[in-house]
Amino acid sequence: MSSQIGKGKIAIVGSGLVGSSWATIFASSGYEVQMYDISEKQLQTALILVEKNLRKLDEHGLQRGCISADEAILYVSTTTSLEEVMKDAIYVQESALEDVNFRIEFYKKLDQLAGPNTILASSTSTIPASKFTAGLVNKERCLIVHPVNPPLFLPLTELVPAPWTSQDTVDRAAEIMNSVKQQPVKLKKEILGFAVNRLQFALLAETWRLVADDVIGVNDIDLVMSAGLGPRYAFNGPCETVHLNAFGVKDYFKRYGNGATNVLNDMGSVPDFSDESVIQKLEDELEKKMATTNIREHQAEREVKLIEMAILKKRLNL
């Protein structure tokens, strides 16, 4: 089928929620997609999810390419054979277990089966590529390609090289991401937590401290973000924001640099995220509005809002 499509074959290794999202994104863009998993049953579940996802993209005019869900689903096949999925793949998106020992062994297999130009991209959010690709024949074509959840409606993807990843690999992975409208950002070196989680955790740490120190309630600190800063960050990142909040970034730091330093010096140390009393405080408030027993429903509610946001951004050509 790859000759018909002309875009090449993508191997989706691991067909859970993240893998199925990747399959959807690539198929919607007109790539030939093959999904691999260890069980036939899991693959059938995944295939149903991919079709549902493709129809959802169609419904909202958010396809990644020029083809319909009906056509895109024809590009998706499945296999329980690692040999088959790797055959002729130009790019492998692995979304398997977040376990470093499993990965070390698994990547040895992928390495043996990879073609001479195949890119091996991992969706992991927590394990740097250097921890499981050292010593591989194809190690210079291994990297992290980490999406944000839910990838279908939040197109950001961070590309994180290992020390031995070639620039050509990073550039080609970025091209492929651009070709599926998955906005790539390139980290220049490996760093713990990558960029997405470093920003999230910096914010989470101060949120935790403010709640733990009883400065503000859980709902109120959420509102500070969702009604205040969040809508602004949905369009402009932290650098653009300070630039726009003064007469440019130079003026910003001249005016507010000292104040920001004083505030940052006033913040506490890394919180103890195992403190049960703080977790209980968080849970008490969160359970009232989003019961964990219905978490899938609440996640679906969030998705509805993110779809609306994606439609808005498309309309604004963003």
Add this chain to the structure above:
Amino acid sequence: MSSQIGKGKIAIVGSGLVGSSWATIFASSGYEVQMYDISEKQLQTALILVEKNLRKLDEHGLQRGCISADEAILYVSTTTSLEEVMKDAIYVQESALEDVNFRIEFYKKLDQLAGPNTILASSTSTIPASKFTAGLVNKERCLIVHPVNPPLFLPLTELVPAPWTSQDTVDRAAEIMNSVKQQPVKLKKEILGFAVNRLQFALLAETWRLVADDVIGVNDIDLVMSAGLGPRYAFNGPCETVHLNAFGVKDYFKRYGNGATNVLNDMGSVPDFSDESVIQKLEDELEKKMATTNIREHQAEREVKLIEMAILKKRLNL
């Protein structure tokens, strides 16, 4: 006029961009508004801006009450007399100079002119109320009511008490904010930077470090937020986000607490925001897309997007 309107008189002290936004918000909600400033010319400029703002709210269906711009503008008067603006005011929103010595003297005047129930609210983002309200007769009715910029389309307002601010004052200020659809959050005690800037600065610090350490480019770190995390934060704050990113908040910290701690321990110390080489790096990239010479235009572009977001949120009943 206050008897006709029935909502009472709001004194807007300081008629710059922030003061004019406040005047717009209160007038759009049906309050009688009087703006004070030291120059008649400034007040005329402000009045034109308020009318423009009111029409903008109308145009997008984002009025704060049930009245039109044509009607609302009739509720707005101006004066260069501090005595006049304070007369019969139930609530004073001060948006004057961000200078602590000026404020100490200025609040003595406001204190003398305040009625026995008048709330004295300051828009300051940087100076805690304890620094300029100690010793005032009406000090228990002083607090910070700090909006986010631009207040017309980002309704979040943080209420920060001084140690001597009464709970009744905070509650009444929150009620007034609710009555003008300006979402209030209540800080339980005074803290440097309040909540809005503490979150912003936590994020800014890590952004700065990543750029300074050459981990990621300026445009790319902005995209991490605007294409990835920001759209999510526009609907859900940091607590809701971790709750939804696992099977509830308890599960989140059990699974990711250790990882987050490791990442936070890997972050550097408070950055030196006066480092010219980093500022230059930021400026080089930002000037390409948002020249400081056209900053007003770029701020207006941001406003257009935030208006669309406000319309979307209204449609989703958020």
